[in-house]
Amino acid sequence: MINKLSREDLLSLEQYAAGRSEFRAAVMEHKKNRKVALGDRATLYFEDEQTIRYQIQEMLRIEKVFEADGIQDELDTYNPLLPDGSNWKATFMLEYDDPVERKEMLGKLLGVEKQVWAQVSGHDKVWPIADEDLEREDEEKTSSVHFLRFELTPAMVADAIAGAAIIMGVDHPAYPIEGVEVAPAIRDSLASDLASAG
Secondary structure (H helix, E strand, O other): OOOOOOHHHOOOHHHHHHHHHHHHHHHHHHHHHHEEEEOOOEEEEEOOHHHHHHHHHHHHHHHOOOOHHHHHHHHHHHHHHOOOOOEEEEEEEEOOOOHHHHHHHHHHOOOHHHOEEEEEOOOOOEOOEEOOOOOOOOOOOOOOEEEEEEEOOHHHHHHHHHOOOEEEEEEEOOEEEEEEEOOHHHHHHHHOOOOOOO
16 A cells, blocks of 8 residues: 655656556546545545546646656645545535535535545444645635545444445535445445555
């Protein structure tokens, strides 16, 4: 299991340009099993080594970064988003196309990022540690993007690896989502983020 990416894990700008379309297609396919819809307005996008490597490569490409210090800056920015073996790390997005509705709902959804939950069947709900990098909410509204870390107990990790169902939901009064059992392919992908202690 990779806990941190290093410069050796990345392609040069030239190598990435040559293989980008195939790399991107593979990542898009992979991401299908890293996404959990919570109703029709909220989605969890779970990060892992492949999704983070892609984000770093894209940032280096866009910013044309090839110097060691610049590459290390991107690694330092994105490495904290990699799961550590006892947790899931996700980007939580609230998606409202209409700007008026978005403004109104983000005002009603204060604190929603702390009321998203994940559960390994047979265990208690796990509430996330939200936005460890920076505050994304003020007194008037929440952000449409949050970063969440769901920290699991060793027993939860063991059961998830063993095949237990994984359920997710939201307990916010303005956006209540009863438990959604994730599809088997997504469940298996999330279980692969976890490291057995045994």
